[in-house]
Amino acid sequence: MKEKVPFTKFQKFLETLALLILLGSIIYLIFIWSTLPDTIPSHYNAKGVVTNWSGKGMLLIMPIISIILYTGLTTITLFPNIWNAPVEITEKNQNFVYTNLKTMLIVLKLILVSDFSYMTICSATKSSLSVLFTPIVLIAVFGTLAFFITRIIKGSKKLE
Secondary structure, three states: OOOOOOOOHHHHHHHHHHHHHHHHHHHHHHHHHHHOOOEEEEEEOOOOOEEEEEEHHHHHHHHHHHHHHHHHHHHHHOOHHHOOOOOOOOOOOHHHHHHHHHHHHHHHHHHHHHHHHHHHHHHHOOOOOOOOHHHHHHHHHHHHHHHHHHHHHHHHHHHO
């Protein structure tokens, strides 16, 4: 079976976008750090309302988590032999399945990096999260999973 799955143009675009968002949030923090108040929001409830405050040093946790998620998901995309697929991999469907699984991982990475960047900016500006933040994140993550799993199952049946 395949050991490497080449990047499509769309995957490269998504990878670039995720990296730019991650770097953008880090650069944003660097530029505004000296102007940040000593106390910033550090926790939000499900409605997006601030429920806890901490020192501005806590703001560094979100970019660190983003970097860990970005690095981990990037590493995983390089090793298709460790992925679990919702179908049996055959010679006929392997390119289709692996390409779709790789795209799914990249989309999830983009969603997570975007979420943490948004939370970083909201905390830095002492803003509440949108009341729609939690539902949108849940729909985006689980919708992405459902979309790609369904696509892989249906597409593999057509290829057999």
